[in-house]
Amino acid sequence: MIKPTTKFVEHKSLKIAYTAQGPETGEAIVLQHGWTSEKEFFKAYIEALVSEGYRCISIDSLGHGESDKPTEAKAYARAERAAHVVAVLNREDIDKAHFIGYSMGGWIACCMAEHESSRLLSLMIGGHCPETGTTEEAGGLSSGEEYTFKRIQELYDFNWPDEIVPAMQHTYEYLEDVSGHEKALAESGVPVLLWKGREEVVICEKGEEMAKRNGWTFFSVEGDHMQAALNHEPNLPYLLSFIKSVEN
Numbered sequence: 001m002i003k004p005t006t007k008f009v010e011h012k013s014l015k016i017a018y019t020a021q022g023p024e025t026g027e028a029i030v031l032q033h034g035w036t037s038e039k040e041f042f043k044a045y046i047e048a049l050v051s052e053g054y055r056c057i058s059i060d061s062l063g064h065g066e067s068d069k070p071t072e073a074k075a076y077a078r079a080e081r082a083a084h085v086v087a088v089l090n091r092e093d094i095d096k097a098h099f100i101g102y103s104m105g106g107w108i109a110c111c112m113a114e115h116e117s118s119r120l121l122s123l124m125i126g127g128h129c130p131e132t133g134t135t136e137e138a139g140g141l142s143s144g145e146e147y148t149f150k151r152i153q154e155l156y157d158f159n160w161p162d163e164i165v166p167a168m169q170h171t172y173e174y175l176e177d178v179s180g181h182e183k184a185l186a187e188s189g190v191p192v193l194l195w196k197g198r199e200e201v202v203i204c205e206k207g208e209e210m211a212k213r214n215g216w217t218f219f220s221v222e223g224d225h226m227q228a229a230l231n232h233e234p235n236l237p238y239l240l241s242f243i244k245s246v247e248n
Contacts, residue, residue, distance in 0.1 A: 032109065
């Protein structure tokens with residue numbers, strides 16, 4: 001597949017970068033990556049989905065990739081994140097779309113359910129459990145301390161340029177802002193699928209219980225947080241089956 005050209009749309013003077021691949025007449029699927037990642041993360045998924053005739057829109061979340069990286073925290077709030085997705089949909093003249101979000105992208109999926117559910121056909125959330133912050137998702141550090149942004153910087157060598165550190169901090173800290181997201185999904189009026197890696201014990205168990213409670217689809221695959229996303233081959237049959245069931 002030829003590398004797609006990056007497109008840009010503005011929301012409140014902030015540029016959001018994205019790519020659009022697949023037939024313009026195809027049903028739309030938005031793909032939203034996780035924290036520290038970028039729109040190219042879903043390359044293998046997009047190739048498979050485009051081959052099935054879908055129109056795939058992969059977005060660089062604010063603070064990531066080629067999108068702007070403002071230093072003000074309020075730009076990364078829940079309603080704003082949903083508005084960024086809607087700005088892309090409007091630019092592409094897409095009324096409704098399926099939404100695949102992984103990790104932070106799953107949190108943004110919840111923001112869509114909360115603020116822009118009328119623009120959704122379905123929600124597929126991987127590597128994130130609604131109503132669950134990052135510290136709980138990761139099971140906490142062995143010492144019992146929280147996964148604060150400062151602690152994450154100490155544990156991992158991200159080697160970020162100084163100018164993007166505020167964006168990384170704001171996006172990370174907003175991932176703890178999860179109150180009301182299960183209710184938002186349940187009341188969104190669209191089908192919901194949750195998927196987890198089995199080595200993510202906390203959110204795998206909690207996600208399965210939540211899916212049963214709300215009548216959502218659930219599946220789990222082998223692997224940890226990253227493996228459950230990067231090993232796309234086990235995931236695609238489940239995602240495609242779910243999408244096609246929504247179509248019918």
